Amino acid sequence: MKLLKLFILIVMIALTLFLIVPNLSWAGEDGAGLYKTKCAACHGVDGAGKPAAKIPSLVSSESKASSDADLSDAIANGGKGKKPSHAFANKGLSPDQTKMVIAYIRDLQKK
Numbered sequence: 342m343k344l345l346k347l348f349i350l351i352v353m354i355a356l357t358l359f360l361i362v363p364n365l366s367w368a369g370e371d372g373a374g375l376y377k378t379k380c381a382a383c384h385g386v387d388g389a390g391k392p393a394a395k396i397p398s399l400v401s402s403e404s405k406a407s408s409d410a411d412l413s414d415a416i417a418n419g420g421k422g423k424k425p426s427h428a429f430a431n432k433g434l435s436p437d438q439t440k441m442v443i444a445y446i447r448d449l450q451k452k
């Protein structure tokens with residue numbers, strides 16, 4: 342009986358870890374989290390940018406009209422000017438993460 346209880350306990354712990362660990366490793370890995378850690382300092386939490394510092398709004402009508410491909414190019418490669426400082430593909434942002442951030446920007450644009 343003791344062994345059975347121990348076995349059940351171990352299975353419970355394993356299940357709990359299995360459920361918790363993937364969630365932990367994904368914390369901050371969604372579009373909102375990525376945007377807040379990598380983009381909000383410049384483009385603002387609400388995406389409004391900083392006109393005085395020439396940081397464009399991501400919720401402007403121009404930005405709303407931009408295709409996902411254009412936004413993706415601006416984010417991953419620094420846009421038409423290929424600005425190295427804005428080439429987030431070289432700064433640890435994977436193509437999937439770029440898509441997640443764009444999805445989050447589209448959400449901001451609806452607000």
Ligand code: HEC
Pocket residue numbers: 376379380381382383384395396397398399403404412415416419420424427429434442
């Ligand atoms: C260091 C400040 C800074 C950070 C951090 C930053 N940006 Fe930018 N972003 C700019 C500036 C400045 C521009 C204007 C284009 C240029 O000259 O590089 C720009 C341009 C853009 C554009 C093109 C908008 C347009 O109208 O041309 C998009 C989209 C964009 N950023 C998204 C992002 C996303 C998403 C992140 C986070 C992964 C991010 N930016 C992080 C400063 C920043």
